[in-house]
């Protein structure tokens with residue numbers, strides 16, 4: 673990794689990047705698309721080059737979602753554990769792509785699997801970040817009935833992140849679906865309560881409430897925009913900021 677010339681100054685020291693599992697599947701409709709994983713690893717690299725400490729949580733929806741499994745007759749908690757295992761696969765793929773770029777990265781799992789990755793120990797995770805290693809938190813919260821949005825909010829609080837960056841397919845939060853409605857308006861800023869009341873679909877309600885109660889801003893931006901993550905950390909580009 674080389675420090676990029678003209679690096680935009682950033683106010684952020686430590687951030688959480690949350691992406692859904694679907695962000696890794698490219699146009700395939702399922703699973704992992706290695707060039708897409710590599711592209712996201714480059715986005716992360718460009719932010720690390722600014723000196724920012726990066727935590728990541730990646731969902732598992734490109735492989736398995738507990739709700740889908742239970743809808744097909746599977747016992748819900750078992751299906752949720754399968755979903756959590758899917759997030760570990762995604763985390764390992766991302767770790768591999770990040771390490772291929774010469775960066776240091778650790779996958780930390782909420783469910784012990786010592787041969788595969790480290791268990792979650794808060795102080796150890798913080799130490800990794802202080803040493804400028806990218807830390808990917810896998811297996812969600814380790815509990816069924818939760819989502820990786822809640823896991824991202826939980827870990828962001830525990831790691832003292834200054835904000836959660838939620839990378840999506842659109843460049844912020846809209847009052848209606850911008851893909852269906854030409855007159856949809858993007859919010860520059862919106863409160864947690866408005867997100868909850870209007871069901872704006874930023875994250876699930878428990879994640880929003882956890883962020884609100886701990887005054888953790890959520891920044892929704894497009895991960896499809898090359899250089900978008902880095903630009904937003906430098907205060908540029910379009911995004912929506914969720915805060916009080």
Ligand code: UDP
Pocket residue numbers: 691692693694730731732733734736737738739751752753754755756758759811812813814815816817818819820821823
């Ligand atoms: N999951 C869970 N507990 C957690 C996090 C995730 O049970 O703390 C399960 C749940 O079944 C979920 C799946 O893992 O459907 C994948 O996570 P998520 O749906 O958040 O992935 P994303 O939509 O972000 O790809």
